[in-house]
Amino acid sequence: MSAKYHSNRYSYYEKKTLEQSTPSKKKKTAQKLQKKKQIQKKKRQVRVQRTLIELGLSLFFLGVFLYGLSIFTFSITKVEGYSMIPTLNNSEWVFVNKLAKPRRFKLVLYKDLKSKETSVRRVIGLPGETIFYRKDKLYVNNQEVYERFIEEEVQRAKDSKSNFTEDWSTKKRSIPKGEYLVLGDNRPYAADSRDYGYITEKEIVGVVEMRILPVHQIKQF
Incomplete structure (x- = not known):
């Protein structure tokens, strides 16, 4: 996969690093950057999943609270x-x-x-x-x-x-x-x-x- 292809996916400093490297270094650098992005993506997914779980639990306990409240009040x-x-x-x-x-x-x-x-x-x-x-x-x-x-x-x-x-x-x-x-x-x-x-x-x-x-x-x- 060429550096030109990757240049559309990285920041300005990452592009400069790729341009100034030899072909072998460019490949290793691209792989590191790709791995870094994959890790960041997984972290975002984990954060989203955690947020959804917390929201679901909050709604569940709110429902239980309102149900318990309704038994005695309305x-x-x-x-x-x-x-x-x-x-x-x-x-x-x-x-x-x-x-x-x-x-x-x-x-x-x-x-x-x-x-x-x-x-x-x-x-x-x-x-x-x-x-x-x-x-x-x-x-x-x-x-x-x-x-x-x-x-x-x-x-x-x-x-x-x-x-x-x-x-x-x-x-x-x-x-x-x-x-x-x-x-x-x-x-x-x-x-x-x-x-x-x-x-x-x-x-x-x-x-x-x-x-x-x-x-x-x-x-x-």
Whole structure:
């Protein structure tokens, strides 16, 4: 292989060394330079491989950390069914805060202890309260409480001379300690505490803070 061919691959000083050498020296010098470049190339490859391994390990441990964190602090959950229309629709995704405390009118994700199925419903009654509905009005401990989140639905039902929420009560018995009364926003069709009773504090996974998917419908509750 001629020095002219190698001259395109070496620095200015390496070219000068080749030009000033005898043919045999030129060949040895070219071989040394070629070996040097091969060593440098291998070192670069090792550095790249090491960087990729470190990046992969970092991502792995980050994933493990976030997963562990989510077990105790938050979760991302897919909504199933139509009981929460118009607030939430089927197949939408929500962010659940596991550290938040359930409060009236907050959305909660709960898991049935027997079936292990999860559902999203709205907290209406708290422990120690009595709840009843009369002519589409909510009464908590005999005091009327306005439900702004279903205002339009109630008005449409009123215009059609019907009730959006049927008359219903806890039969003047207070909600037991550690239990909550939950209803779906789609009152005429939702399955909720009117069907299966109260949910316990142990069943509540967390408070639904935000709809995150679909992206164009992101909303904080």
